[in-house]
Amino acid sequence: MWWKRKQNTEWLPWYRVPGFKGKVSEAEKRQLDAFRTQERHPAASYQDLPEEVQSYISRLELENYDFKQEKAANGSFFVSVIGAAILGVNYFGVHVQPTASIWPYAFGLLLLLAPWFVSSREWRRNADELHPRRHGGPNMTDENIRKEWELDFLTRHDPEDGSKT
Secondary structure: OOOOOOOOOOOOOOOOOOOOOOOOOHHHHHHHHHHHHOOOOOOOOHHHOOHHHHHHHHHHHHHHHHHHHHHHHHHHHHHHHHHHHHHHHHHHOOOOOOOOOOHHHHHHHHHHHHHHHHHHHHHHHHHHHHOHHHHOOOOHHHHHHHHHHHHHHHHHEOOOOOOEO
16 A cells, blocks of 8 residues: 555665666676675675774764754654634634634644654654665675665776776
8 A cells, every 4th residue: 555665675776776877887797796796895884894884884874863853853743833813813802803614723723743754854864774684685884785785886897897996
């Protein structure tokens, strides 16, 4: 159903995701696939990094998470205040007579309540980005390190002669 989450979706690397709009040739994608099928990817894993770097990355991830959650909550709060103001002006009739039509009330109520449903969806999505393992995804810190290594590899690699520049 449209209101339920998708549970068993296959995870794909960043360059194989449907709708990817980068300029990565199929040969380069196969080469990156070869790196990913190796027992150990050439990029460092999160566990291989020094403890200070792990702590720094964790702090950045949490700051980013907090920023996204605060943005979602503040946007919903702001729109709800506008909805409450519309309801108050229509009901109490500040400087005008109270409205006899139901439409301003419906619009105000919609602005009061709807943002919190949108906010809860964003809240869950942000939480899933921070902790994707709960839903069968890879460790995103390791995945982001691999992605940066692969992007660096693609920019340094000369596809015409197969050498690195």
